[in-house]
Amino acid sequence: MNGAQSLIRTLVDSGVEVCFANPGTSEMHFVAALDTVPRMRGVLALAEGVVTGAADGYGRMADKPAATLLHLGPGMVNGMANLHNARRAHTPIVNVIGDHALTHKGFDAPLESDIDALTGWTHGWSRTSTDTASVGKDAAEAVAAAREGRVANLVLPADVSWGEGGEPAAEVVPPARATVAADRIAEIAGVLGESTVVLLGAGATRERGLRAASRIAAATGARLFAETFPARIERGAGLPAVDRLGYLAEQVQWQLTGVTHLVLVGAKAPVSFFAYPGKASELTPEGCAVHTLAEVGEDTADALDRLADAVAEGVEPVLQAESRPALPSGDLTPQNWAEVVGALLPEGAIISDEANTSGLMIPMATAGAPRHDVLTLTGGAIGQGLPVAVGAAVACPDRPVVCLQSDGSAMYTISALWTMARENLNVTTILLNNRAYAILRVELTRVGAEGAGPKANSLLDLSTPDMDFVAIATGMGVPATRARTAEELAEQFERALAEPGPHLIEAMVPSLI
Known part of the structure; x- marks a missing residue:
C-alpha cells in the first residue's frame, strides 16, 4: 500500500x-x-x-x-x-x-x-x-x-x-470539550441583571444553547446578543430569537448603552471591524466589567444549561412565534427582496449569507420563518457565500440551501456554480446585483477620506461593463433567471425551490448608497 x-x-x-x-x-x-x-x-x-x-x-x-x-x-x-x-x-x-x-x-x-x-x-x-x-x-x-x-x-x-509501506492508522479520539468549573458558573450568576449583556459565540448559537440563554434572560432581565458573524446560528419559529451585534461600531455602541457587565460565551469582547480616525477600537462601554462564562473550545452549551439551572429553575425559554411578511409587489428594493425570502423560505433551509449591504433586512424578514440555519461571513474575507453553500449542500443533501450572494463578492469564487452543477447540488442562489461595491461607498465616507471624485468612485463601480450573471451561471451549467420586480422574484424563487438541482436568480436591486 x-x-x-x-x-x-x-x-x-x-x-x-x-x-x-x-x-x-x-x-x-x-x-x-x-x-x-x-x-x-x-x-x-x-x-x-x-x-x-x-x-x-x-x-x-x-x-x-x-x-x-x-x-x-x-x-x-x-x-x-x-x-x-x-x-x-x-x-x-x-x-x-x-x-x-x-x-x-x-x-x-x-x-x-x-x-x-x-x-x-x-x-x-x-x-x-x-x-x-x-x-x-x-x-x-x-x-x-x-x-x-x-x-x-x-x-x-x-x-x-x-512510496510503498504505508499502513492505515486507527482513529485518534480527541479529548472531550472542557467543562466549565462550578465557581465560574457561580461568579456569572452573581452579575446577571438588567444591565448585563450575554454575548453568544462558538457552540452557543444552536438550539440547546439558545434555549438555555433565553431562560437566563427571562429570569434575570439580562439581554442576549449573538456575535456579529456567527459561524452557524439556528433561527426561526419555535426557537428563541437572538439579535446579532451590529457591523458598524456605532450600532454596537448603541446596543451596549448602559451595560455594566458583559458575559462572553464562546465569544470575544467586541471590537470595531476597522480603525476609524478619532474613534475607539474597543466597543465595550467604559466601566463595563467583562466576564467569561466559557472560552472557545469549552463546552458552551453545557455551561449555559448549568447557569440556567442555577438562576432560572422552572423558567421556560421565550420562543419566536411563527410569522411571515406578506409578499410585496413592485420593483425590487433592498428591503422588499428580503420580504420575498422571508415569505417563502422553506422548512429546514440552510442560508449561506453573503448578501452584505443588500441583506440588512434579511434577519428581520426571516425571524418568524420555519426553522433554518444561517451561515455567515465569519472572517470578513469575501468570496465565501457560494463555496460555503456548496459544502453545506454536500453535508446536508436532504435540506434546501439558499445562497444570498452579492455581486462583487460572487466574482471572487464564481466557479463554485460549476461545482454545484457538476454535483447537482440543491442550492438556490439569489444574487443581488446593485452594480457596485456598496459597502466600500459607505466606508469611503466613514474613514474620513477627503476629496473622493470620479477616479475614486470608479473603483467602487461595477457597471462598466455590467455583468450578466444569468449568462455566467448558464455557461457553467446552472439554470438562471433574472428578476426586476418582487412578483418576478417570488415566482422564480418558488419555482427554483420546487425543482431539484442548482438555480440562480439575478435580482436587480438599487444600491442603498
Whole structure:
C-alpha cells in the first residue's frame, strides 16, 4: 500500500468521507488512490478558494471535518482567504497539501515555496509527513486536531505519497470539550441583571444553547446578543430569537448603552471591524466589567444549561412565534427582496449569507420563518457565500440551501456554480446585483477620506461593463433567471425551490448608497 492509499483509508476510518479538491501533478497518487477507497467522495472545484470555502461550509453543517486537496504552496495561497474565514468559524478542516518530492526539494523548482510559513498562518495544527510508514498516523492525528475546531494541515511530499509501506492508522479520539468549573458558573450568576449583556459565540448559537440563554434572560432581565458573524446560528419559529451585534461600531455602541457587565460565551469582547480616525477600537462601554462564562473550545452549551439551572429553575425559554411578511409587489428594493425570502423560505433551509449591504433586512424578514440555519461571513474575507453553500449542500443533501450572494463578492469564487452543477447540488442562489461595491461607498465616507471624485468612485463601480450573471451561471451549467420586480422574484424563487438541482436568480436591486 502506498502512502496516499494509507492516508485516504485513515481519513475515512476516522469519519472524513468527503474531499474537496483542486489537484496538480504532486497529488496524482492521491487522486489515483481514490478509486481504491470507495467511501471517500471526491468533489472537484475549479479554484482553491472554492475548495477551502466548501470544506468550511461542510464542517459547519456536518460537525465533522472534510478534507481538502491543494496543490503545493501556490494552491494553498489561493485558498487562504476562505481558510481565514474557517479559522474564525472554528471549523474542522483537514488540508492535504501536496509538495515536491523530498528528493526534489533542493532544486528550487518553479513551484517551490515556504509551505511551513503558509500552514502556520492558519493558527491550527501542521505537520509534514516525511516517511511513508508514518502517513496513516499523521493523518489520524490531523483529524483529531481538526475535530477540536481547528484547521489541520498535512503536507504530503510526492515521494512519500507514492512510496510503498504505508499502513492505515486507527482513529485518534480527541479529548472531550472542557467543562466549565462550578465557581465560574457561580461568579456569572452573581452579575446577571438588567444591565448585563450575554454575548453568544462558538457552540452557543444552536438550539440547546439558545434555549438555555433565553431562560437566563427571562429570569434575570439580562439581554442576549449573538456575535456579529456567527459561524452557524439556528433561527426561526419555535426557537428563541437572538439579535446579532451590529457591523458598524456605532450600532454596537448603541446596543451596549448602559451595560455594566458583559458575559462572553464562546465569544470575544467586541471590537470595531476597522480603525476609524478619532474613534475607539474597543466597543465595550467604559466601566463595563467583562466576564467569561466559557472560552472557545469549552463546552458552551453545557455551561449555559448549568447557569440556567442555577438562576432560572422552572423558567421556560421565550420562543419566536411563527410569522411571515406578506409578499410585496413592485420593483425590487433592498428591503422588499428580503420580504420575498422571508415569505417563502422553506422548512429546514440552510442560508449561506453573503448578501452584505443588500441583506440588512434579511434577519428581520426571516425571524418568524420555519426553522433554518444561517451561515455567515465569519472572517470578513469575501468570496465565501457560494463555496460555503456548496459544502453545506454536500453535508446536508436532504435540506434546501439558499445562497444570498452579492455581486462583487460572487466574482471572487464564481466557479463554485460549476461545482454545484457538476454535483447537482440543491442550492438556490439569489444574487443581488446593485452594480457596485456598496459597502466600500459607505466606508469611503466613514474613514474620513477627503476629496473622493470620479477616479475614486470608479473603483467602487461595477457597471462598466455590467455583468450578466444569468449568462455566467448558464455557461457553467446552472439554470438562471433574472428578476426586476418582487412578483418576478417570488415566482422564480418558488419555482427554483420546487425543482431539484442548482438555480440562480439575478435580482436587480438599487444600491442603498
